[in-house]
Amino acid sequence: MRLLKDIIAIVVAAAAAGLAINLFHPRGFVPVSRQDLALKRVVSISEAEAKIKYDSGMALFIDAREKVAFEAGHIAGAGNIPADDQPAGALDALMDRPREIVFYCDGPECGAAAKLARAMIGRGYGRNLYVIVDGFPGWEERGYPVERSGK
Amino acid sequence: MNSESMVRKGLNSTLYGNRLTAAVRLLLGAMLLLSGALKLPDPGQFAQVIARYDIIPPDLVPYAAVLVPALEALLGLLLAVGYRIRAAACLSLLMMLAFAAFITVNLVRGRSFDCGCFEVSRLGIELVETVSVWVVVRDLVFAAGFALVVRAQRHLFSLEYLVERSRLKNLEKSKYE
Numbered sequence: 001m002r003l004l005k006d007i008i009a010i011v012v013a014a015a016a017a018g019l020a021i022n023l024f025h026p027r028g029f030v031p032v033s034r035q036d037l038a039l040k041r042v043v044s045i046s047e048a049e050a051k052i053k054y055d056s057g058m059a060l061f062i063d064a065r066e067k068v069a070f071e072a073g074h075i076a077g078a079g080n081i082p083a084d085d086q087p088a089g090a091l092d093a094l095m096d097r098p099r100e101i102v103f104y105c106d107g108p109e110c111g112a113a114a115k116l117a118r119a120m121i122g123r124g125y126g127r128n129l130y131v132i133v134d135g136f137p138g139w140e141e142r143g144y145p146v147e148r149s150g151k
Numbered sequence: 152m153n154s155e156s157m158v159r160k161g162l163n164s165t166l167y168g169n170r171l172t173a174a175v176r177l178l179l180g181a182m183l184l185l186s187g188a189l190k191l192p193d194p195g196q197f198a199q200v201i202a203r204y205d206i207i208p209p210d211l212v213p214y215a216a217v218l219v220p221a222l223e224a225l226l227g228l229l230l231a232v233g234y235r236i237r238a239a240a241c242l243s244l245l246m247m248l249a250f251a252a253f254i255t256v257n258l259v260r261g262r263s264f265d266c267g268c269f270e271v272s273r274l275g276i277e278l279v280e281t282v283s284v285w286v287v288v289r290d291l292v293f294a295a296g297f298a299l300v301v302r303a304q305r306h307l308f309s310l311e312y313l314v315e316r317s318r319l320k321n322l323e324k325s326k327y328e
Contacts, residue, residue, distance in 0.1 A: 003241065006235045007241060009235075010226065010229070010235065014225045015218050015222075018217040018220065018222070021191060022194055025194065
């Protein structure tokens, strides 16, 4: 009986300690857990992996940056859906394309590509979503095909 | 016949609790404390580890990610210090069995991934342990160690033992005061 009491006391103490640490942790995450885990279904890939998808011709590339940045240079053949424009219609149009979608923006710090990918998950498109970690700069640096549409 | 009785004696003393069980307790306690402390700084990453196992419902994963490292660290601390030893060892035993079961389920599913047992990459050590039978066996060996500690009546080098000994020593004194 005392054993059981001790066990319960330990578990309660650990739970309290864990929650307290989580509360003051800069990346503590219990309240936003679901979004976080939904994000896990988006796969982060390198430029090299993206190039393989590019060469296979099966993937659709989507540029999540502003129109100006897109026109200044983008992955050849990519479409442009700026993440800040609340692009509901454009995303709906992607829904019935049964293939892989690769999002990218300006690198690891920009959240635009991940935001679009999450929006797709929110629409129930849970698979074959990719984000290029280093984004367009990484792609351009490696000398992969780039297209410019600005004047 | 003589050596046989010596073995028996050693076995009995281990069951009762001798330096061997104390060493097992201290080592396993230190290990739990270390692995818990390494997981504590990043609950998000540990949540990914738990999610990889795909056993706990996704909604509960973050709570497990918060609870398990704290529990590990606390159990390790209790075992190493030597306070509430039996309860801590019981819980650790259950935890090890649970880990072994989780890994076994994923082995049966035929999946292979980093087991996330010790997050030593934080210390700059590159160690990727894939889920395997070896990890299950190791967890079971740990579980056996905890069982030994649970079974023992006496725990040398522990707070409980010290307190009990000083109490017995001062028994007579306190009786007449």
